[in-house]
Amino acid sequence: xxxxxxxxxxxxxxxxxxxxxxxxxxxxxxxxxxxxxxxxxxxxxxxxxxxxxxxxxxxxxxxxxxxxxxxxxxxxxxxxxxxxxxxxxxxxxxxxxxxxxxxxxxxxxxxxxxxxxxxxxxxxxxxxxxxxxxxxxxxxxxxxxxxxxxxxxxxxxxxxxxxxxxxxxxxxxxxxxxxxxxxxxxxxxxxxxxxxxxxxxxxxxxxxxxxxxxxxxxxxxxxxxxxxxxxxxxxxxxxxxxxxxxxxxxxxxxxxxxxxxxxxxxxxxxxxxxxxxx
Amino acid sequence: xxxxxxxxxxxxxxxxxxxxxxxxxxxxxxxxxxxxxxxxxxxxxxxxxxxxxxxxxxxxxxxxxxxxxxxxxxxxxxxxxxxxxxxxxxxxxxxxxxxxxxxxxxxxxxxxxxxxxxxxxxxxxxxxxxxxxxxxxxxxxxxxxxxxxxxxxxxxxxxxxxxxxxxxxxxxxxxxxxxxxxxxxxxxxxxxxxxxxxxxxxxxxxxxxxxxxxxxxxxxxxxxxxxxxxxxxxxxxxxxxxxxxxxxxxxxxxxxxxxxxxxxxxxxxxxxxxxxxxxxxxxxxxxxxxxxxxxxxxxxxxxxxxxxxxxxxxxxxxxxxxxxxxxxxxxxxxxxxxxxxxxxxxxxxxxxxxxxxxxxxxxxxxxx
Numbered sequence: 184x185x186x187x188x189x190x191x192x193x194x195x196x197x198x199x200x201x202x203x204x205x206x207x208x209x210x211x212x213x214x215x216x217x218x219x220x221x222x223x224x225x226x227x228x229x230x231x232x233x234x235x236x237x238x239x240x241x242x243x244x245x246x247x248x249x250x251x252x253x254x255x256x257x258x259x260x261x262x263x264x265x266x267x268x269x270x271x272x273x274x275x276x277x278x279x280x281x282x283x284x285x286x287x288x289x290x291x292x293x294x295x296x297x298x299x300x301x302x303x304x305x306x307x308x309x310x311x312x313x314x315x316x317x318x319x320x321x322x323x324x325x326x327x328x329x330x331x332x333x334x335x336x337x338x339x340x341x342x343x344x345x346x347x348x349x350x351x352x353x354x355x356x357x358x359x360x361x362x363x364x365x366x367x368x369x370x371x372x373x374x375x376x377x378x379x380x381x382x383x384x385x386x387x388x389x390x391x392x393x394x395x396x397x398x399x400x401x402x403x404x405x406x407x408x409x410x411x412x413x414x415x416x417x418x419x420x421x422x423x424x425x426x427x428x429x430x431x432x433x434x435x436x437x438x439x440x441x442x443x444x445x446x447x448x449x450x451x452x453x454x455x456x457x458x459x460x461x
Numbered sequence: 462x463x464x465x466x467x468x469x470x471x472x473x474x475x476x477x478x479x480x481x482x483x484x485x486x487x488x489x490x491x492x493x494x495x496x497x498x499x500x501x502x503x504x505x506x507x508x509x510x511x512x513x514x515x516x517x518x519x520x521x522x523x524x525x526x527x528x529x530x531x532x533x534x535x536x537x538x539x540x541x542x543x544x545x546x547x548x549x550x551x552x553x554x555x556x557x558x559x560x561x562x563x564x565x566x567x568x569x570x571x572x573x574x575x576x577x578x579x580x581x582x583x584x585x586x587x588x589x590x591x592x593x594x595x596x597x598x599x600x601x602x603x604x605x606x607x608x609x610x611x612x613x614x615x616x617x618x619x620x621x622x623x624x625x626x627x628x629x630x631x632x633x634x635x636x637x638x639x640x641x642x643x644x645x646x647x648x649x650x651x652x653x654x655x656x657x658x659x660x661x662x663x664x665x666x667x668x669x670x671x672x673x674x675x676x677x678x679x680x681x682x683x684x685x686x687x688x689x690x691x692x693x694x695x696x697x698x699x700x701x702x703x704x705x706x707x708x709x710x711x712x713x714x715x716x717x718x719x720x721x722x723x724x725x726x727x728x729x730x731x732x733x734x735x736x737x738x739x740x741x742x743x744x745x746x747x748x749x750x751x752x753x754x755x756x757x758x759x760x761x762x763x764x765x766x767x768x769x770x771x772x773x774x775x776x777x778x779x780x781x782x783x784x785x786x787x788x789x790x791x792x793x794x795x796x797x798x799x800x801x802x803x804x805x806x807x808x809x810x811x812x813x814x815x816x817x818x819x820x821x822x823x824x825x826x827x828x829x
Contacts, residue, residue, distance in 0.1 A: 367527075
């Protein structure tokens with residue numbers, strides 16, 4: 184079907200008729216395929232090099248299980264914190280006009296573009312033992328956050344919250360405001376309206392945001408290692424374990440990576456309909 | 462409509478002693494638009510706000526509900542000033558244009574929503590809500606989600622939801638516009654019966670004159686944010702005072718100067734004409750007549766009708782079993798209704814010239 188450019192296309196007939204704009208140009212198709220290969224190849228490499236025969240025993244090793252447990256617990260806790268603080272923040276941004284709202288919205292998205300290591304440094308300066316708030320926490324309550332599991336949760340919350348806020352704010356903006364007006368005419372206060380009308384209406388958006396947030400927290404590396412360190416059983420999450428194992432035991436690194444890959448694929452599958460195709 | 466069931470007294474705001482209805486003056490400014498409307502409705506009275514798109518009808522209703530801020534005036538319902546209160550404390554019921562039933566709640570939970578907000582216990586609220594659903598004939602749809610309901614059913618649930626809170630003022634925003642013409646007739650008469658049973662004041666917004674005529678005891682016609690005419694539906698329909706109302710009720714309307722039984726229409730220097738009428742009046746008047754009262758001829762008619770003029774056909778439109786012919790001036794622009802046979806016989810087409818006549822007895826003249 185190749186034709187020199189410029190020649191007239193023969194009168195279309197049969198199934199060809201509906202093709203509309205003609206075949207896609209190779210200048211776009213070729214880079215697209217290369218890009219796809221580049222994304223898929225590393226994953227294929229991971230699968231090819233996985234020591235499938237010893238996979239079971241390696242997964243059952245205490246350090247692996249410990250890192251996995253810590254990762255799941257801290258990512259879930261971080262998602263919880265993000266929900267409790269992020270949903271109200273998203274509501275404020277979407278529903279209450281206030282001066283400086285644009286600036287606040289920009290600030291909320293900073294952790295999205297900030298290198299996570301910088302985030303970790305910033306957290307240390309704020310919440311570290313000598314940090315702005317950390318010093319006071321230490322002196323007044325004897326609470327130390329860096330290099331603890333709580334520190335891991337904080338670091339993950341810092342990098343993951345923007346995902347939740349953006350997702351929920353988008354859902355709130357897309358939701359029909361008139362339902363909230365209807366609730367108000369029925370005597371509902373704004374809090375009741377939020378609880379019984381707004382939140383159920385944007386629940387899909389909150390769920391998508393929470394899953395995204397959880398996935399981001401699970402993969403967090405830079406801010407965690409900077410702010411919480413790398414102590415097995417206490418602050419060593421899966422990504423940290425992968426990085427450490429790569430130098431001592433590459434096979435273990437592959438196994439750990441495979442677990443993270445599996446989790447990512449599951450998350451993607453769960454989100455496919457409402458997020459990826461949206 | 463009084464709430465069904467007995468032991469709900471703590472939640473009802475009733476007792477005719479305190480009822481004096483609605484007395485409001487609504488001033489809303491938005492960009493270049495200003496609404497300034499005095500509005501009253503007695504207990505049990507249904508007042509319809511009628512007007513073209515953008516006249517401010519819905520804005521007026523939303524101002525009563527507290528959903529748009531007012532720039533001035535007052536809103537008193539049963540002697541209570543609602544203006545400083547947020548919507549949730551106004552004690553009103555509102556039926557929205559597309560009903561806005563909460564999609565995640567069942568029909569029963571939708572009706573129970575307002576009762577729960579008033580502090581009623583869950584079981585009690587559900588019991589009362591079930592009675593309301595029964596009252597609007599939807600008992601078996603209690604567990605249905607809004608999307609499973611037809612338009613007419615959704616409208617009834619919305620009405621039950623609004624009435625269940627025992628409002629002292631009921632607001633209805635185009636309650637029938639989301640329905641197709643077929644179900645509309647039936648729902649309209651059902652809504653009329655339910656509104657007749659409501660003891661508080663009710664304000665209805667519509668752009669459909671038929672809805673307004675059937676449902677309301679009084680019409681307020683709103684144009685460009687100002688009331689231009691009000692009165693009983695029959696009076697408004699018979700004596701339109703603006704072009705918009707005249708078009709709604711299908712009348713030809715002119716403003717002129719009466720001297721006895723003749724009315725001069727138009728500017729008086731050749732543009733207008735003098736029409737003979739039967740009403741004796743002096744001064745500024747409106748003159749109205751029905752399109753069917755105009756007869757068309759190919760040549761100048763002889764005999765009794767004395768109002769005869771030469772006109773040009775501007776448009777010919779089929780309307781049911783009649784044909785509406787729009788006649789251009791000068792001297793008089795008018796609509797005439799004729800039979801399809803007459804159209805063929807007179808060879809009426811845009812641009813053709815005809816003679817038009819109107820009997821004096823077919824005109825209505827009333828002071829401007």
